Amino acid sequence: MxxxxxxxxxxxxxxxxxxxxxxxxxxxxxxxxxxxxxxxxxxxxxxxxxxxxxxxxxxxxxxxxxxxxxxxxxxxxxxxxxxxxxxxxxxxxxxxHADVVVAVPEIWLDVDTMADLGDVASDFRARHGRRLAIATKYWRLTQRFFSSQHGIQLYRIVESLGATEGAPASGSADIIVDITSTGSTLRANNLKVLSDGVVLRSxxxxxxxxxxxxxxxxxxxxxxxxxxxxx
Ligand SMILES: Nc1ncnc2c1ncn2[C@@H]1O[C@H](COP(=O)(O)OP(=O)(O)OP(=O)(O)O)[C@@H](O)[C@H]1O
Ligand SMILES: O=P(O)(O)OC[C@H]1O[C@H](OP(=O)(O)OP(=O)(O)O)[C@H](O)[C@@H]1O
Missing domain, CATH: 3.40.190.10 (Periplasmic binding protein-like II)
Structure with missing residues (x-):
């Protein structure tokens, strides 16, 4: 064979x-x-x-x-x-080596953990009239991490095919799930990784x-x- x-x-x-x-x-x-x-x-x-x-x-x-x-x-x-x-x-x-992570805008000062993000997601529709939008090309990993591991159900995935870190600034999504190695792309786009936001260490x-x-x-x-x- x-x-x-x-x-x-x-x-x-x-x-x-x-x-x-x-x-x-x-x-x-x-x-x-x-x-x-x-x-x-x-x-x-x-x-x-x-x-x-x-x-x-x-x-x-x-x-x-x-x-x-x-x-x-x-x-x-x-x-x-x-x-x-x-x-x-x-x-x-x-x-x-690279980590798949959940990152949010640095200016979300009171959001540091997935539990904080869960609270934001629950309030999002009442405040903004739509669900929290997550830009990612890792939709399977994102769904598992948010829904199964953290019990967060109220969100919408916006499929991203590139330059995911730019999505919050451009307004096409609120937060991202993407790969990072040195962290410089996240920093350049004013995003921070949640303290328990590592989806996978790859x-x-x-x-x-x-x-x-x-x-x-x-x-x-x-x-x-x-x-x-x-x-
Ligand atoms: N800084 C990084 N950015 C993106 N991917 C990285 C990084 N460091 C390591 N990787 C890993 O590299 C792999 C992707 O490699 P690469 O970008 O060369 O794929 P590719 O050949 O471009 O694939 P395709 O063209 O089909 O997208 C992933 O497994 C990813 O985890
Ligand atoms: O944490 P860092 O060291 O900044 O690396 C992360 C960035 O590197 C990769 O993009 P890259 O520019 O290599 O292009 P690619 O997505 O086409 O591979 C990846 O998509 C991230 O955007």
């Missing part, structure tokens, strides 16, 4: 992901020319590599089109319903699609062992 590993073809995770595999003795060579989106692994004839974007990798792991992938935990948990049933995080790779992960055919497959186990051995 051929085992397919999906690696980031571009973006912030590409170089670190390749470096981990190199250290693990998994040397990837492009099939065809350097711009090819397929690769092979020297000495592992039953392994092939697909180069995809980080979010495509999450999707392909979810539908089982690839066996392994390197992508951010945020993209796995946002992209896949019941992620733990469909994939297994084999290793956390120690790069690509990093790059080595992830396996749960497939029955993997049971007792020597190559599957050898790949997991090789990656874990260099962490």
């Amino acid at each position: 051929t085992i397919t590993i999906a690696l980031p073809s571009k973006g912030r995770m590409k170089d670190d992901a390749s470096a981990i595999f190199e250290r693990a003795g998994i040397r990837i060579t492009a099939v065809g020319n350097d711009r090819s989106y397929r690769g092979r692994v020297e000495g592992w004839d039953d392994v092939e590599v697909a180069f995809l974007s980080a979010s495509e990798i999450s999707r392909e792991l979810g539908n089982g089109t690839v066996d392994f992938g390197v992508t951010g935990e945020d993209l796995i948990r946002e992209g896949l319903a019941e992620a733990d049933k469909r994939v297994e995080v084999c290793a956390r790779l120690g790069f690509g 990093e790059a992960c080595f992830v396996r699609a749960r497939k029955e055919s993997h049971a007792n497959d020597a190559t599957v186990q050898r790949l997991i062992d090789a990656v874990r051995s260099v962490l």
Whole structure:
């Protein structure tokens, strides 16, 4: 059986992901020319590599089109319903750290916690004639965090495809749920993270699609062992 590993073809995770595999003795060579989106692994004839974007990798792991992938935990948990049933995080790779957070305008001086935000959400319609609007591209994580974990039901998600931190200033939403690493984009947009507003601490992960055919497959186990051995 051929085992397919999906690696980031571009973006912030590409170089670190390749470096981990190199250290693990998994040397990837492009099939065809350097711009090819397929690769092979020297000495592992039953392994092939697909180069995809980080979010495509999450999707392909979810539908089982690839066996392994390197992508951010945020993209796995946002992209896949019941992620733990469909994939297994084999290793956390120690790069690509970023937190998915709830951030509100700094001038909301009396809002520091999710409980405070819950109070704001309850009063919002009476005060403003509409529900509290949250800009995010993480609608699954946001719904789970607000509704299931914090019991906040009165809000509306405004889907954001980019520049989410600008939404409160432009008036398209009141608060945001987005990724942050250094915090500088939030500060530049006069937003603050709530003290208990970390939805997920994400990093790059080595992830396996749960497939029955993997049971007792020597190559599957050898790949997991090789990656874990260099962490
Ligand atoms: N400062 C950051 N901003 C955004 N994402 C970050 C940051 N630091 C780490 N990441 C992580 O990087 C991953 C996204 O990587 P990247 O932006 O390279 O994806 P991409 O290849 O652009 O995907 P796509 O084009 O499909 O959106 C996410 O898992 C995210 O958590
Ligand atoms: O906390 P910080 O260090 O400021 O990083 C967070 C920002 O970085 C990312 O945007 P980026 O400009 O990389 O563009 P992208 O969303 O297209 O990846 C992300 O979407 C945040 O806006």
